[in-house]
Amino acid sequence: MTEYSIERIREQFPILNQQVNNRPLVYLDNAASNQKPNAVVDCISNYYTSYHANIHRGAHHLAQLATEAYENARTIIANHLNAHREEIIFTYGTTDGINLVAQTWGRKNLKQGDRIVISGLEHHSNLVPWQMVAEENGCIIDIIPVLSDGTLDMAVYDQLLEKKPKLVAVNQVSNSLGTVNPIGEIISKAKNINACVLIDGAQAVSHFEVDVKQLDCDFYVFSGHKIYGPTGIGVLYGKKAILEAMPAWRGGGEMIKSVSYQSFSVNELPYKFEAGTPNIADGIALGRAIEFVNSLGLNAIRAHENLLTKTATQRLLEVPGMRLIGTAAEKTSVISFLIDGLHPYDVGTLLDQLGVAVRTGHHCTEPLMNALGIPGTIRASFACYNTLKEVDIFIEAVKKASQMLS
Amino acid sequence: MTIEQRQQEIIEEFALFDDWMQKYEHIIELGKELPVISAEYKTDDNIIKGCQSRVWLHAEMLNSGVVHFTADSDAIITKGMIAMMIRVLSDQAPEDIASADLHFVNEIGLHQHLSPTRSNGLLSMIKQMKFYSLAFQAKNNG
Ligand SMILES: Cc1ncc(COP(=O)(O)O)c(C=O)c1O
Numbered sequence: 001m002t003e004y005s006i007e008r009i010r011e012q013f014p015i016l017n018q019q020v021n022n023r024p025l026v027y028l029d030n031a032a033s034n035q036k037p038n039a040v041v042d043c044i045s046n047y048y049t050s051y052h053a054n055i056h057r058g059a060h061h062l063a064q065l066a067t068e069a070y071e072n073a074r075t076i077i078a079n080h081l082n083a084h085r086e087e088i089i090f091t092y093g094t095t096d097g098i099n100l101v102a103q104t105w106g107r108k109n110l111k112q113g114d115r116i117v118i119s120g121l122e123h124h125s126n127l128v129p130w131q132m133v134a135e136e137n138g139c140i141i142d143i144i145p146v147l148s149d150g151t152l153d154m155a156v157y158d159q160l161l162e163k164k165p166k167l168v169a170v171n172q173v174s175n176s177l178g179t180v181n182p183i184g185e186i187i188s189k190a191k192n193i194n195a196c197v198l199i200d201g202a203q204a205v206s207h208f209e210v211d212v213k214q215l216d217c218d219f220y221v222f223s224g225h226k227i228y229g230p231t232g233i234g235v236l237y238g239k240k241a242i243l244e245a246m247p248a249w250r251g252g253g254e255m256i257k258s259v260s261y262q263s264f265s266v267n268e269l270p271y272k273f274e275a276g277t278p279n280i281a282d283g284i285a286l287g288r289a290i291e292f293v294n295s296l297g298l299n300a301i302r303a304h305e306n307l308l309t310k311t312a313t314q315r316l317l318e319v320p321g322m323r324l325i326g327t328a329a330e331k332t333s334v335i336s337f338l339i340d341g342l343h344p345y346d347v348g349t350l351l352d353q354l355g356v357a358v359r360t361g362h363h364c365t366e367p368l369m370n371a372l373g374i375p376g377t378i379r380a381s382f383a384c385y386n387t388l389k390e391v392d393i394f395i396e397a398v399k400k401a402s403q404m405l406s
Numbered sequence: 407m408t409i410e411q412r413q414q415e416i417i418e419e420f421a422l423f424d425d426w427m428q429k430y431e432h433i434i435e436l437g438k439e440l441p442v443i444s445a446e447y448k449t450d451d452n453i454i455k456g457c458q459s460r461v462w463l464h465a466e467m468l469n470s471g472v473v474h475f476t477a478d479s480d481a482i483i484t485k486g487m488i489a490m491m492i493r494v495l496s497d498q499a500p501e502d503i504a505s506a507d508l509h510f511v512n513e514i515g516l517h518q519h520l521s522p523t524r525s526n527g528l529l530s531m532i533k534q535m536k537f538y539s540l541a542f543q544a545k546n547n548g
Contacts, residue, residue: 343481
């Protein structure tokens with residue numbers, strides 16, 4: 001590994017080099033979506049300028065190139081997760097992957113009175129799809145409560161497992177607070193009672209190596225746009241035997257083996273779950289994004305982000321009335337906070353005037369905000385390309401905003 | 407003063423500021439000065455939903471035939487914007503409110519606060535102000 005060169009990394013993200021409201025942009029909304037390196041942008045443009053064609057069907061040269069590139073991306077992703085390529089289903093994103101599982105595995109296997117365990121840290125996209133199935137099939141959803149530091153109450157989790165849930169669906173990392181959940185323990189305990197486990201890895205993949213075989217989860221989902229890849233593409237990993245037993249969801253081209261007016265038979269994995277012409281360009285570019293991340297090394301990225309997060313957290317405490325929301329020992333590069341007496345929206349508006357992009361609001365976790373008794377938070381989140389100088393600008397901006405509003 | 411005259415007045419006021427900070431300091435000041443809405447109107451019925459900052463709006467028709475608005479928000483910048491809306495639209499004839507073009511927001515460089523992506527409730531508040539005015543107007547004519 002060469003030294004972590006922030007200049008060299010930033011050169012690969014030209015979007016960062018711009019002025020917002022006459023100030024240099026400081027992009028700290030990475031947990032919502034991080035920016036794309038040239039390699040990813042060029043990959044998309046190269047696809048459309050040199051070898052675009054529909055895949056898996058044409059016998060011609062371009063169709064073959066496009067198919068190879070798309071399937072090669074699937075292999076890159078499979079290797080990255082330590083999965084087999086038939087276990088990698090391309091989706092539109094995390095939300096799409098969870099809905100796929102809910103509408104196929106869920107509708108088939110979750111029956112009247114069955115219990116589903118999710119955590120109090122879930123994004124709406126790992127709650128609403130289960131509510132939809134639960135409503136239709138008469139299931140009960142149990143919530144692992146969140147403690148005041150933003151960690152899960154694992155004692156209650158143990159109690160919930162005594163009720164023999166059929167499914168445990170939790171995120172690896174909380175998008176609102178950055179808490180890293182003990183998914184190793186969550187999965188192994190769920191496996192002891194033969195519950196199916198889905199892990200929402202949306203907030204984890206840009207920080208941690210993921211080995212689905214070692215984790216032993218049944219499903220793992222994430223979005224391309226949170227790992228320096230494009231929007232509109234994501235991944236669902238599922239254990240082969242489970243995917244095979246699952247009914248197909250969307251019907252159409254690609255997903256069938258043969259069709260007559262009387263019936264159809266479904267294609268083999270992974271195509272069974274990929275009806276229609278897929279998002280070819282973004283699939284290929286997601287493979288490229290994963291190569292980008294691996295070229296820096298996730299451990300090196302995490303070490304850099306940890307330095308930024310630690311520094312920023314300490315310095316934020318200089319601001320009068322500062323209240324950190326989520327103080328788990330294990331966190332990613334997310335800092336959620338409130339300032340006494342100030343509304344997050346006001347702080348966010350003034351930070352934007354100062355060129356600093358943060359997210360304010362409930363971060364698609366309304367039930368969590370209600371449980372914490374707050375209207376939302378201000379959330380800053382760091383990525384591989386942020387700098388200590390940007391931490392400085394951020395802290396000064398928070399101080400300025402807080403002064404103006406008090 | 408007509409709605410147009412009040413808008414001109416605000417535009418002139420803002421012309422005095424030469425940077426965004428003075429502008430926002432002024433908005434924050436306006437927010438602090440906005441008369442408090444009486445508790446009986448700060449109800450869930452009067453809340454404008456789906457916003458990051460909550461907005462409460464109450465409208466009543468005065469005997470003189472004008473519509474009187476009171477409003478509040480939990481965010482101070484939103485409240486400052488509300489104060490300006492009320493200054494422009496309150497105590498005007500319902501038909502004038504319903505047809506008002508609030509160009510001053512653009513001219514003082516705050517159009518982004520009325521963007522639907524802001525979800526600060528202002529846009530919904532203006533819609534609601536016009537809706538109340540139309541309703542009062544219909545009642546008057548009815
Ligand atoms: C933990 C978590 N789950 C799910 C999602 C939804 O991802 P997407 O909108 O890409 O489908 C997000 C995105 O914010 C997230 O952070």
